[in-house]
Amino acid sequence: MMQEQTGKIIKKPTITLVGAGPGDAELITLKAIKALNTADVVLYDALVNEELLEHASENAVKVYVGKRSGDHSYSQETVNKLMVDYAINYGHVVRLKGGDPFVFGRGFEELEYAASYHIPAQVIPGISSAIAVPELLQIPVTHRGLSESFWVVTGTTADGKISNDLYEAARSKATVVVLMGIHKLAEIVEIFKNAGKHTLPAAAIQSGSTINEKVAVGMVETIVEHVKENNITSPALLIFGEVVTLHSRFKSTSEIHDAIGTK
Numbered sequence: 001m002m003q004e005q006t007g008k009i010i011k012k013p014t015i016t017l018v019g020a021g022p023g024d025a026e027l028i029t030l031k032a033i034k035a036l037n038t039a040d041v042v043l044y045d046a047l048v049n050e051e052l053l054e055h056a057s058e059n060a061v062k063v064y065v066g067k068r069s070g071d072h073s074y075s076q077e078t079v080n081k082l083m084v085d086y087a088i089n090y091g092h093v094v095r096l097k098g099g100d101p102f103v104f105g106r107g108f109e110e111l112e113y114a115a116s117y118h119i120p121a122q123v124i125p126g127i128s129s130a131i132a133v134p135e136l137l138q139i140p141v142t143h144r145g146l147s148e149s150f151w152v153v154t155g156t157t158a159d160g161k162i163s164n165d166l167y168e169a170a171r172s173k174a175t176v177v178v179l180m181g182i183h184k185l186a187e188i189v190e191i192f193k194n195a196g197k198h199t200l201p202a203a204a205i206q207s208g209s210t211i212n213e214k215v216a217v218g219m220v221e222t223i224v225e226h227v228k229e230n231n232i233t234s235p236a237l238l239i240f241g242e243v244v245t246l247h248s249r250f251k252s253t254s255e256i257h258d259a260i261g262t263k
């Protein structure tokens with residue numbers, strides 16, 4: 001693992017991409033914690049719970065690199081270069097990413113960059129907020145009789161537009177989970193309305209799994225209003241589908257029941 005050059009011990013460069021989970025510090029895998037234990041450097045994103053840094057050594061270098069919707073403190077190119085530079089100069093770099101590295105996390109791009117420098121890299125999957133956050137609120141993304149499948153779609157593509165996949169998803173009977181879409185909620189709602197889904201149950205969840213969690217539940221035609229009432233903003237995910245009816249707040253909302261009764 002180490003080689004000596006001119007009297008200085010140089011560690012072999014390695015990179016581990018680690019999924020930090022949806023936000024709750026306890027929702028990280030044991031393998032991920034073991035990787036943090038051996039890190040010489042931790043590059044962590046904005047959506048990572050900083051409690052997780054306590055699993056790294058006191059001597060480990062800890063570097064915040066931003067990376068969230070609306071926060072581009074560091075470009076992806078800069079993060080890639082930092083990751084490789086730290087690996088060459090320090091040894092084991094843990095690239096700690098919110099959720100799962102391969103679910104809108106650009107993890108594979110980082111793997112490719114490491115490979116271009118012949119630096120060994122591995123991936124430790126994380127619990128994706130797309131499934132975990134609804135689940136923690138007892139909203140299953142699939143449920144017998146309500147949903148046989150689910151879509152996970154980005155609300156904002158690299159060019160700032162809504163993904164074309166969202167139009168297809170809105171026409172399906174599947175549960176649709178939208179990540180990074182809260183700032184385009186009004187546009188997304190129009191897509192569902194144009195698909196004839198005015199009274200489709202919908203929910204918005206901010207900072208799911210953390211103490212700052214906020215929830216709004218309604219229907220396609222009312223969710224914008226409920227989001228404003230609850231002051232929900234980024235980071236948040238959206239859920240569209242009949243499975244939202246299983247949430248306790250939905251069951252207790254007479255407005256929703258009245259609307260469903262008129263469908």
